[in-house]
Amino acid sequence: DDVICRLPSQEQCCKVLLLDVDLIQACWRKMERNDYRPVFVFIDGIFGGGVSNHVRVHLRKKYPAYCFLDLSCGPVSSVADRAVECFYELYGGRVDYSCGLDGETLENGHDRFGRLEAGLLGPSNWSETTPIHIFAYSLGAPTARYLQYLLAKQAFIDEMGRPIRTSASWIASICTCQAVNNGTDAVYAAGLSRRTLEPVAMSPMWWIFNAIYLLVWLNLPLLNRRLGMRLEHWQARREHGVGLWRLLTWRPGVKNNAARDLCPIRMADINARIAQELPCAETRYVACGSCCTSPLVPSLHRALGPLGPLAEPRWLARNSTHYSMRHRPRLRVALGVADAVGG
Incomplete structure (x- = not known):
């Protein structure tokens, strides 16, 4: 049955994850798998938004015998790129972005290879007999499903x-x-064109793209570590001989980014592709969601982190009081094997 809760958002999230871990714990005990240490993987959403750090700390303290891993896939990268990065970060090896193309071609300026990953698990600790459990937030959900799709295709x-x-x-x-x-219509409100699926000039999304271009072009190690953009596979840096003006007029990545994949049209294409291989009968799917739990503009600030001020139009800031805390969150949790689209 579906479960309805009325709790603060992070407490909601913690209770759901605790419930999920408890169910998995009972399952492994029933199977008498005392030789295996379950591995739980966190996949964050766009701009690195996800389960709060104190929830993750609480889970690690409550279940010290289990392994909890945080993946650092690109916060503004496409679903396919993020899924490929997740695989190699767990398995190890040189990130090969061509694995996620599925018949498409890399966009101009997009390198085929990325970082060399040591592998948080490695080939010996990740297989059918030692599978992982994923906690995915926001864009992390289609990322996790696309990762499973690529695993099913042996891509x-x-x-x-x-x-x-x-x-x-x-x-x-x-x-x-x-x-x-x-997908979500919010990307259209932020400035994504419904016709071209590219940022409209002078829109909040257009300014965010320009800020990201500048960060990639500067390629400052301190900023790279702080923001964790993971965009070094784009040939858009000063070292590549690319001028800033050429970069802003060339605008690489407009066909390969998180915002484009978040629109309902693109997400429908991704879902149709995933449906060819999923769902997997041996995988348990859990989905939960809630309504707005805080004023819109502060939530936008938290989601975008250092880039938050770029996405705050003045009219939105003046009218943000319409989204008040009196709208209590409602969490809906669906347990069991879901369809290919999931929750």
Whole structure:
């Protein structure tokens, strides 16, 4: 049955994750798998938004015998790029973005290869017999599902060019919070054109893109570590001989980014692709969501982090009082095997 809760958002999230871990714990005990240490992976959403740090600390304290991993996939990258980064961060090896193309081609300026990852788990600790459990927030939900889709297709290759034998059963469960599996119209309100699926000039999204271009072009190590943009696979830096004016007029990445994939049209295409392989009968899917829990503009600030002020139009700031705390959050949790779209 569905469960309805009325709790502060982070407490909601914590209770849902605790419920999920308890169910998984009971399952492993029933299977008498005392030789395996369950691994739980956090996948954040756009701009790095996700489960708060104190919730993660609480989970680690409550379940010290379990392994909790934080993945750092690109906060503004496309769903396919994020899924590929998640795989290699767990498995190890040179990130190969061509693995997530599925018949498409890399956009001009997009390198095929990215970072060399050591592998948080490695080949010996991640397989059908030692699967992982995923906690995904917002854009992390389609990222997790696309990762499972690529695993089912055995799309990944190692550094020698040999295919890696994978399957959808490498993921035992996916728990999503505030998932955007069907996309959101919010990207249109932020300035994404419905016709071209590119930022409209002078819109909040257009300014955010320009700020990201500047950060990538400058390539300052301190800023890169602080923001964690993970955009070094784009040939848009000063070291590549690209001038700032050329970068702003060229505008690479307009067809390969999180905002474009978040629109309902693109997400429908992604869902149709995923439906060819998923859902997996051996994976448990949990989905939960809630309504607005705080004023809109402060929430936007928190979601965008250092780039928050760029997305605050004055008219929105003046009228943000309409979104008050009296709208109590309602959390809806669906347990069981969901369809390919998920929650």
